Amino acid sequence: MNVVIAYLETMFSSYPQTPRLLEAKAELQTMMEDAYSSLIAEGSTQNEAVGKVITDFGNLDEVAPALGITAEIAPADATSMNLASGAAAPALAAGAWVATQPPVTMKEAEGFAGAHRNTRYRLGAGVALCVMSPIPLLLLLNAAAMHDSPVDSGAAVVAGTVLLLFVAAGGVVLLAGISKNFTPFARLRGGHFGPNPSVTEWAAELAQTHERRRFTALTLAVLLWALSPVPPLIVTYLPETANQGSWIIGSTALTLLLVAAGLLVALPATWARSVANTINRADLRDR
Numbered sequence: 001m002n003v004v005i006a007y008l009e010t011m012f013s014s015y016p017q018t019p020r021l022l023e024a025k026a027e028l029q030t031m032m033e034d035a036y037s038s039l040i041a042e043g044s045t046q047n048e049a050v051g052k053v054i055t056d057f058g059n060l061d062e063v064a065p066a067l068g069i070t071a072e073i074a075p076a077d078a079t080s081m082n083l084a085s086g087a088a089a090p091a092l093a094a095g096a097w098v099a100t101q102p103p104v105t106m107k108e109a110e111g112f113a114g115a116h117r118n119t120r121y122r123l124g125a126g127v128a129l130c131v132m133s134p135i136p137l138l139l140l141l142n143a144a145a146m147h148d149s150p151v152d153s154g155a156a157v158v159a160g161t162v163l164l165l166f167v168a169a170g171g172v173v174l175l176a177g178i179s180k181n182f183t184p185f186a187r188l189r190g191g192h193f194g195p196n197p198s199v200t201e202w203a204a205e206l207a208q209t210h211e212r213r214r215f216t217a218l219t220l221a222v223l224l225w226a227l228s229p230v231p232p233l234i235v236t237y238l239p240e241t242a243n244q245g246s247w248i249i250g251s252t253a254l255t256l257l258l259v260a261a262g263l264l265v266a267l268p269a270t271w272a273r274s275v276a277n278t279i280n281r282a283d284l285r286d287r
Helices: 002-012 019-041 046-057 060-067 070-084 090-099 106-132 135-145 153-181 183-189 197-209 211-227 230-237 244-286
Strands: none
Touching: 002 019, 002 046, 019 046, 019 060, 019 070, 046 197, 060 070, 106 153, 106 183, 106 197, 106 244, 135 153, 135 244, 153 183, 183 244, 197 211, 197 244, 211 244, 230 244
């Protein structure tokens, strides 16, 4: 219940402490305490009850008509907008901005997590394709550079460039398609929401559940990235031959392949941590 009272104080902190607003704050506190007690009596946990109360009563703009203070908070709302745009003290602006943001709901958080989970492989594949896009060009140049190769260097450049653009375009299409999945959650990605303790706890548990998989994937990815410079280094110490240039080009392509493989392994495993980090923004701003 202390979290609810602290949140209530934050809601009114950016407004003048007039008798009418103090009366409205006391009235709203009674409403929130009654709702909290009812939820506890119905079997909700403390975190669930706090989250529900903040969701139902935590937006002052929405409850102002019922409290009869719409006119009283209107000037303060304008002041908050000016503060957010840099017209006054930054510290006060941040406090007012956080206080007036509707808290994130469990439905929003679950949908946001689902979007991350459903697009995690497309994210890895899209970034990996962009990194690998030069490989066809390098391989064709490699073939053209080999001694007595039938491949014309000019044709290799043209065909390799076309393939480079084709592979890169595939990666961009995958990444662009991902953004559509997050259109309903623009306010979460932009950080335009207030804290909700029950949602924050849920997001932390989600991240913890997938932490072992994320750690394993990152370990493998780091190993692949650490090995990526090895092929060019090996070629550097090989005895010079007529196909030395071909070996250098081929080793560079292999380096890009190892980097892309690391991204393909690492990025899909970070989705739960990304959700938790996004949800935690409101708590960090509120401190």
